[in-house]
Amino acid sequence: MSSPMFNDMEAALEELRAQQKRIKEAKEQAEKETTSFRTKDRMITATVDHKQRLTELKLSGSRYRSMAPDELASRIVEAVQSAQDEAAKKSTDAFAKLQPTASGFQLGDMFNGNFDLDRMFDEAVRMAEAPLFPEDAKKNAKNQEADTDGK
Structure with missing residues (x-):
């Protein structure tokens, strides 16, 4: 017969x-996403992938040909940064609602390559299986040793 505490633990692990x-599915979906930003004058379109890397740059019309190189470069940088910022916001928004509380990681870790989903969940399981009060666990271990020695 299972105890209520065991049933609660099983339910918690199932939810975990x-x-x-859900997080893996969201991550897979995010990895398929691209984000584009078009300047107000529609002259420059920058597209970035889910890691905010530039994947495409389009120049429309011919006005850019008469621009000073520094001005054109500045406008391109602005368009790329806007696309990157928008992609970062989309990713953060998508994952923020899934982020477990007290998970020990910052949401930004997911996007900068320092995130290990399996390690995070393994740590959560380890913490769930650990005694709530380590002092009591030590006392119980000592009592068990004493019982074993006395037999």
Whole structure:
């Protein structure tokens, strides 16, 4: 017969694995996303991938040909940065609602390459399985040793 605490633990672990699945699915979806930004004058369009890397740059019309090189470069940089900022916001918004509380990581880790989903969940499981009060666990271990020695 299972105890209520065991049932609660099983339910918590099931929810944890379900959350892990939701995060993996969101990550896979995000990896397919691209974000484009077009300047107000529609002259420059910058497209970035889910890691905010520039994947495409389009110059429309012919006005850019008469611009000073520094001005054109500045406008391109501005368009690329706007696309990157928009992509970062989209990703952050998508994952913020999935972020477990007290997970030990910052949401930005997911986007800068320092995020390890499996390690995060393994740590959560380890913490869930650990005694709530380490002092009590030590006392119980000592009591068990004493019982074993006395037999």
